Amino acid sequence: AQTVTQSQPEMSVQEAETVTLSCTYDTSENNYYLFWYKQPPSRQMILVIRQEAYKQQNATENRFSVNFQKAAKSFSLKISDSQLGDTAMYFCAFMKPQVGNEKLTFGTGTRLTIIP
Amino acid sequence: NAGVTQTPKFRVLKTGQSMTLLCAQDMNHEYMYWYRQDPGMGLRLIHYSVGEGTTAKGEVPDGYNVSRLKKQNFLLGLESAAPSQTSVYFCASSVGSLRAYFGPGTRLLVL
Numbered sequence: 378a379q380t381v382t383q384s385q386p387e388m389s390v391q392e393a394e395t396v397t398l399s400c401t402y403d404t405s406e407n408n409y410y411l412f413w414y415k416q417p418p419s420r421q422m423i424l425v426i427r428q429e430a431y432k433q434q435n436a437t438e439n440r441f442s443v444n445f446q447k448a449a450k451s452f453s454l455k456i457s458d459s460q461l462g463d464t465a466m467y468f469c470a471f472m473k474p475q476v477g478n479e480k481l482t483f484g485t486g487t488r489l490t491i492i493p
Numbered sequence: 494n495a496g497v498t499q500t501p502k503f504r505v506l507k508t509g510q511s512m513t514l515l516c517a518q519d520m521n522h523e524y525m526y527w528y529r530q531d532p533g534m535g536l537r538l539i540h541y542s543v544g545e546g547t548t549a550k551g552e553v554p555d556g557y558n559v560s561r562l563k564k565q566n567f568l569l570g571l572e573s574a575a576p577s578q579t580s581v582y583f584c585a586s587s588v589g590s591l592r593a594y595f596g597p598g599t600r601l602l603v604l
Contacts, residue, residue, distance in 0.1 A: 419597075420581065420598045421595065421598075424592050427592060474589070478543070479590055481536075481538070481585075485534060486535050
């Protein structure tokens with residue numbers, strides 16, 4: 378079974394600074410997908426970014442980018458020019474593509490606070 | 494287009510009572526999921542469905558049952574609620590590996 382580990386339960390950073398959230402995973406699969414989800418105080422789960430394991434290029438979405446190290450099984454999220462609205466829980470998630478059995482496995486989350 | 498909706502938003506139960514949580518999606522997705530979220534434990538999969546009339550167990554299925562009689566609805570049942578089932582429950586739907594769409598969550602308190 379796949380496992381996802383987020384070793385930073387809480388982080389805080391000053392507004393406008395850059396912050397990196399860590400995520401490691403364990404799998405024997407070669408083809409899979411990785412995700413970062415954001416959960417603000419509203420509790421709504423919001424997809425931040427998605428990475429396909431067979432793509433070497435790191436995914437980016439505006440101020441959000443990932444550092445995907447497949448050999449090291451590492452998938453960190455970098456938030457540049459952090460904003461107050463980035464305050465949230467961030468979850469790393471893994472999915473193995475398998476028809477009829479596709480489901481997300483989540484890490485325990487990192488609570489990020491952006492300080493004004 | 495409402496996306497994924499959950500009913501109710503909040504509920505208080507006494508130990509031993511039963512209830513059903515309703516999830517509805519209007520995106521014609523095949524996959525639907527029920528997760529529970531507990532402090533320090535992330536989201537854990539309870540049950541999921543890969544299409545109308547199908548269900549499968551996830552990581553923490555004990556004490557829950559599900560049904561998917563219609564493609565757009567996925568019901569989660571608690572037959573005899575226990576305090577350990579106090580949690581926030583999230584429903585999600587997806588077209589597989591592209592992305593999952595989550596509902597707003599149901600907060601359940603079992604006394």
